[in-house]
Each structure stands twice: as structure tokens, then as C-alpha cells.
Amino acid sequence: MECPKCRGRMRTFDRNGVHIEQCDNCRGIFLDYGELETLTRMESQWAQQHYAPPPPAHGGPAWGGHHGGHYGHRRNSWVGMLFSS
């Protein structure tokens, strides 16, 4: 198909069931009916699964570890460690 904006050639991509046309010339993207909603839904699902706090403003050490994000739920020696020498 032809780009409605610049008359360039549109190339078709399929990504996770979403049908996307992108113009080779102006890089503009054309979505079929309902596909913007599909993308929005997928984006919010991804964000829920992969939500992580923003990287710390003050950096970290080269040997820093992974932060799992379950800090409030650890019922082990960790909470006791907060209070002991």
C-alpha cells in the first residue's frame, strides 16, 4: 500500500498479533482498526510484569546485586539484621 502522507511504500510487520504498516520513506506508522487499543493493553500488561523502581539517583557499586522488589515480605533474618550489630 501507499503511504497516505508522503506516497512512499508501506511495509507490513506482524508483531504479537498486531498488524503494522510502516512507510519506508517517512517512517510513519499506520495501524488497522482496534490495533492501537491492542498495543495499549499489551503495554500496560508488560509494565505490570516488568515494573521496577527507577534506577537510583546515586548509582551503585560495580558488584551490586539484583533487587527483587519483595522487600516488605521477607520473613527471615533480614528484618532482624536491620536492628543488630
Add this chain to the structure above:
Amino acid sequence: MIEELARLARRDGPVTVLKQTRVLVVRAGDVVVKAHPPDTDEHALRARLDAAANLPGVMLPPLGLQRLDGRLVTIWPAGEPLTMADVDAGTTPWEEGGRLLALLHARRAPAGLPPAGGPSRLPRAMADLAAAGVPDQVAAPIRAAYATLPQVREGGALTHGDWHLGQIVRHDGAWLLIDPDDLGPGDPAWDLARPAAWYAAGLLDPRDWERFLTAYLAAGGTAVSAGDPWRELDGPARALTVQLAATAVATAARAGEPPDDAAEALVSACVRIVAATEAET
């Protein structure tokens, strides 16, 4: 000993044992009485109590020093400690901790005060690791990380020496630091190193760590640079990681239990310290 300590408090009211380890800490009425370990250096303790008495708004001032059965006993106003419920509720006053340490570090240590006790805890923890019968495969990464640690930097700032969340209390509505037993001149980054180690091990929520460090810097804290705090923190945080790992696995071994998640996280951090050191050289 508990009853005799409570008598030293000269207060009516219920008597509660708050801690019974190398020290014995008893609360009686609105006073807390602490029996120090039998080998405590009296001269050093007196110097530290004097320093604590001269830090209004920063440290809880002592009420007195006595002797009981050859042990030194200090008497304190009872403050309201932070509890695990506060941590669970997310109301930990990280900002207050950072602010109080910044105020402390702004002071020069008075002459005659022995060095801060922070760095001396590490060899003790390693000795404890050796004595606790920890399996070699568990202890090996901790020993390997210990061998890579940089030298302790000297410093003249007044340093708490043993800071954690048990070392702040609310008294007359204000948060104050308690326990000057390790107070002295030193590298003040060691006071931030325990939370830094928790953070680097993935145990402390990065948001809590940022609250603490941001408040420390906002209050004029001098231990680290605002632009690159890990330049000063890295060495002490590595040391505390090794110390905390050694203590955690030794405690588990003594209880006849395998290391739990927190201990494993600290041992993993030791492995990463060794790898980072190899990458640096």
C-alpha cells in the same frame, strides 16, 4: 543481675529486659540501664560518654555511670525505639537516620577519644565465622572476598561506629542516636556502609536507600560526595558485606540451620566482590 540493675535505675515501674547478649540492657520505668561487657575499657567508655553528653539534638545524653560486680553500668533516659512493625508499615525514619549521621559527622572528634569501633568488627566476624563450624563451601566466598578488601581509610570525623536501625530512638518527640560504645574518630563512610551493603546485596529497597542517602547529603553529610557517593562508599560497603555475610552464616550454623535468603544474598554479594576485584586488576 537484672534486679540489681533495676535497683540502680532508682525508678518504680515494670522492669523489662531489652537485650541480653554480651551486654545486659534493662528498662525500669523511664530509665534504661546497660551493663557493659566485663572487658570494657573504662577510660575509653568515659571519653565516649562525655562526647555523647555534648551532642545535644544528635545523641541521647547519658544520665550516669556506675559499677556493679566489676561491670561498668551506664544509665540512660528511656527513648522509644523503632520496631519491626515500623519497618513492615513502611514508616522507617530513614531520613532521620541520614540527617542525624550527617550532623554527627560534621563534628571533629574530641581529643582523647579512641578510634571509632566500626572497622574492628570485621576481624571479629571473621573469627566468629571460623569458630562457628561453617561448612567450607559456604565460608569460602566470604574468605575470598575478605582477602580482596582495600585498606581502611583513616579519618578524623566523629563517627558512630555501629549504626543500624536499632541505634535511633525517639525521645521527647525528637529522634536521636544512641549507643556511643563505638563512637570515635574514623572514616564516616563506615556509618553509611551497613545500609549500603544491604542495598548492594539486593536486600534493602533501593527507594529506602535513596531516602537515607539523599537525606544524609541534604543535611550536609561529608562522608561521601554527592556526585559519586560510591567512590567513598565502595570500600566500607564491601567490608560490611563481608562482615554481615560472615555473621549471618555463623549464626545459621550455630542454630544448626542452612543459611536463609538474606544470608545467601550476602554470600552472593561476596562472590560478586571477588569477581569485581578480578575485573579491576
